[in-house]
Amino acid sequence: MAHIELDGVEVTATTTGADVSILRDITASLTERRIALIGANGSGKSTFARLLNGLVTASSGHVRIDGVDVAEHGSAVRRRVGFVFTNPASQLVMPTAVEDVALSLRRDVKDARQRDVRARAVLERFGLGHRADTSVHALSGGQQQLLAVAGVLATHPDVVVADEPTTLLDLANTRLIGDLLLGLDQQVVLATHDLDLAARCDRALVIADGRIDFDGPAGDAVAHYREQSRR
């Protein structure tokens, strides 16, 4: 598994002229295979997830993946860290399913025919082979999220970071995507409101008001979060 390090990370944003702290005093060393980030809306867990892929850069402190600084080597890190968004419609940028996966493969597979074959093979693997030439807008929400995950996994990243990947899905698709992510060979970091999914991870961090409020075994973290939420 990759070694994800966050060392004294702070993230601030400027809103209407004032600096707003989003994350502060974040120090953690993540080596487990399944890691959950849980917390209330606006707690900072999505920002935490985005730090790992370089979508957000730390205002101070360092984020490193196996010693490689995300801020300094963003391009190299993004080759190793895939990112799944909450809303797959944001992630799918090509007109059809097969073209979207092929777009992910462009960097590594130069031959167009080979790219097409590889993209179709990826879609078959995820049960979307019959929808390869379908417009991404014509896919169901579950199929869109499945396609988004397929597009990320097509490039074989070492780490998959997912930001509330099941929030917009129905029960059956929540289970499908959850099982898929937790069953991957890759290291998975999952920001989620789904406490059942979080409890199945090896470790969970509870984020509250931009800080790590609890860090430990997933079951204990979920229990802590439930307790905090009742207050």
Place this chain on the structure above:
Amino acid sequence: MRAVSLGVHHPGSSPLHRIPAGPKLALLIGYGIVVVALRGPWPATTAAGVSLLLAVSAGVPLRELWRGLRPMLLIVAVLAGFQVWQRGWPAAVEVAATVLALVVAATTFTATTPTDRLLDAITRGLGPFRRFGVRPEKVALSFSLMIAAIPRIAAIAAETRDAARARGLERSPRAYLTPLAIRTVAQAHATGEALHARGLGDDEGPRDLAPGAPQA
């Protein structure tokens, strides 16, 4: 049944499908120049007919093409109405037929050309301009994104119109256009973020950094 609109690939094996993307793009550009240069309602109407024949020859069902074109007919109607007012009926027919000929030809082009191949063709075509600082990969990606954005923006427009209707504001241009503009910009931002997350458009650096590699 799905609509065939600009930007959506419609797989097939027609002669148009078999023409490589680069020469086909050059043909489209040439055809577009000829259509725009034509004067008078009859030549323009003939061009619209030729475009329709090309679409049919590519196996694009007319009913699906009609469904895809319907949203833009409003714009054509407004344009034609303005021309009737300013220059009379012949000019209105010429403008409307020219626009339709171009849009149907472009739709047929995207229906018969995978976006991936188009990206390759543009990248190859712009290769010689690399020495002048042009980044062919980024230009090609921008071009493809522009085409892919058309059905997406059409979907946003339909959702926004429904939202305005649901609030009884279907007659208010402000209730339609303001959220449409904001949502379109938000979508562009989300697309940029998605490309960034997928490492597309990143400068080509070393293939990989070994774990623990010394930091710069």
